[in-house]
Amino acid sequence: MANLIKYAQGELKEILLAALGRAVAAGELPAEPMPAFTIEIPADTTHGDFATNAAMVSARAFKLPPKKIAEIICNNCVLEGTSFERFEIAGPGFINFFLSSAWFAKTLLAVFEEKENYGRTNYGQGKKAMVEFVSANPTGPMHMGNARGGALGDCLASALAFAGYEVTREFYVNDAGNQIEKFANSLSARYLQLYKKDVEFPEDGYQGDDIKERAQEFADIHGESYVNESDEVRKKALVEYALPKNVEKLKADLAKYRINYDVWFFESTLHQSGAVKKVVDILTKNGYTYEKEGALWYKATAFGAEKDDVLIRANGIPTYFAADIAYHYNKFIDRGFDKVINIWGADHHGHVGRLKGAMTAVGIDSDKLDVVLMQLVRLVRGGEVVRMSKRTGKAITLNDLLDDVPVDAARFFFNLREPNSHFDFDLDLAVEESAQNPVYYVQYAHARICSIFKNLGAEGITPRACTPEELKLLSTREEMEVARYIARLPDEVTEAAKNYDPARLTRYCVELATMFHKFYNAHRVKGEDEPLMQARMALCAAVKIVLGNVLGLLKITAPEAM
Missing domain, CATH: 1.10.730.10 (Isoleucyl-tRNA Synthetase; Domain 1)
Incomplete structure (x- = not known):
């Protein structure tokens, strides 16, 4: 794999050190240790392909003016048989080197x-790296944050692979916990409303049309056979029907966006396999848990957090944080990743230190976990911020975006800025042929x-x-x-x-x-x-x-x- 810039840079360092050696041997420079110097590519390459400050940094050691040192170095430089054809002294003592036509x-x-x-x-030296990105809740459509995170995570994974890592793209499906309970309640209410007029919708329920659609599909298959079933049985059946449908929709939408994951990891498997209990036991064994008010707490403050976190609620149900620790333990210990990169929204910044601290608490080097915090994006059309889809009148989804602009433009635009920068996505410019x-x-x-x-x-x-x-x-x-x-x-x-x-x-x-x-x-x-x-x-x-x-x-x- 050719890297001729790096090769030339290394070659130039040898040229300079050899020149200094000749100068010392000839008595032109004192036999003093050479301070560290830099070799850089100038912003304006008309001044040279590479520049060094070797003469500048050695003025004190050699007790000579930088320009005089530069002249001595140049007089002892041998360029024959190298990638360089000439040099010149600039300013108070910088030395600029010019590459030969053979190098080009x-x-x-x-x-x-x-x-x-x-x-x-x-x-990357063949190290195993995982990029976990998007990981949208499977309870509704993907939004603009997911759109930016998708393009960012997928292109980062490609860059890591091209740089020599063995890369896995992963989507973490949150199919357990509060959001699934809310999903079940919302589906159940919409299903019952098809047959009863007096059914109230939960205040914190999911209001999207997709919930109505899934409830209607379920009713088309099962009719009113679940109306008189217990809430538990009805909700379980609805979730078992709707959740896989939603996950398939996520896969289809992401495939349209040219994103295909190596692994779809389900949170529920961590509970079913005992992985959550395992990490809680490890934390307890290592002295990082305590009981209070019937719940089991994690000593997050031991690792710099402002407050401790609940791991197991008083009702015996593990928290999302407990599952998240188990998930990352699985990544590092069970699957052996050398590096894990999570793409998160900037609103999750407070969770980064907590999770890295938890890695240390279970015996994992927290430096192996990196989190890329991504700022939100604003859609702009005609100079005005756009928040609602013309078609649905609701918040713009990934699908809405891809209906408006080409996939090429979406993926390119979302990677025009560093992840931590705010970004205005110009919908007009994205379709402009100029x-x-x-x-x-x-x-x-x-x-x-x-x-x-x-x-x-x-x-x-x-x-x-x-x-x-x-x-x-x-x-x-x-x-x-x-x-x-x-x-x-x-x-x-x-x-x-x-x-x-x-x-x-x-x-x-x-x-x-x-x-x-x-x-x-x-x-x-x-x-x-x-x-x-x-x-x-x-x-x-x-x-x-x-x-x-x-x-x-x-x-x-x-x-x-x-």
Whole structure:
């Protein structure tokens, strides 16, 4: 897996250390320990492909002005046989290094060699990682938070896999506890209302039309046979009918959004298997529980929480928190995940420390658990905030959104910003076919390259493999800018995985598309000398591969025509 940026950076460090060694051996610099220095990519690469502060940080140790140290280092630098062709001293003592044309040629050759695997890294070293995301209650449709969390979690999972992790996507189905009791009560009331006029609906019941629909479907099958049954029997039958239907609807809606999970984990299995009791016993054994007012409490304050939490209510029923501890114990101990990433709404921030503390309490390294807190999104149309669906007059659901905008736009837009940033989703822009629409702009770059090859092919011009010498003909600023940015993809993938920020990938696409359009507007592909024409065709082909790879990670189509 090629990472030519990282390779060049390592090579430059060796060049600098060797130069310092020669300078010390020649008596030009004192034999003092070299302070740590940085090698960075400048914001403006016209000043160099890499810059180092080695001379600046060593001024005190060597008791010389930084500029003088920089001159000594440069006089002892040997670039022959390396990725670099020249250097220059800038400002008070920075040293800028410029990559050779051979390095740029190697970048393109690496893309053609690795093709759909270009950009992969081994950062994750094959470790098992789980991304648990969306996990919407199966008692109703998915909302905008689920829409953003879905795109974020799925694209993060892709980035982690491309960065070398063994990734599992998981949906946690809350099919136990208070929300299921409320679901059962709501279904029962709607079912009875079909046959009796005096049935009151629970004050805290679910008011959605989906509850009415499920009750009607149940009645169509069973008629009034459950009207005179006990509440317990009726509610159990209704939930056993409606819950699987709702879960299947969740699966179908998410599949439409191009999200397919490896595991659908049901909370009820934790209670049925005794897993909840097991972690409660472990907490008790480790001295982190106590009884008060007939309930069993967890000493959350022992790990910095403001208050303790109930694990088992006075009526003997475990709390959601007890099940959540058991669920994460299952992830780490029973299934052996090295890293677990949960995508949660920002309103859950208070739960993060509690859960990490509970991991420590049951003997798990809490650093293995990371939570990405995601801010809410606002839908905007015509500059106005949109809260209600035109079709239903209710809050906009994931399905409503996908009826209004293409899946490509939804997935791209939701990953335009870091998860912890507020985001306005412009519904008008998402369907606009212009350069202002970022996903259209990126897709157009891919389609434009396909069109270039199609038009050349119609004239009998076909691309062929270029030699490194031919690729060295790509020497203009625009050409080198594109090749340099292509070389950054492995690092962008690694950083997206490391920081749980797939927005880096959408930004990368937009930037690469911008550089390509700039190159194409400045230089002809057809009509140049054959070797240069082929080299420019190779540059176009490399951009096409890279854009296709990144869009593929985001599960966004890479069209050949628009």
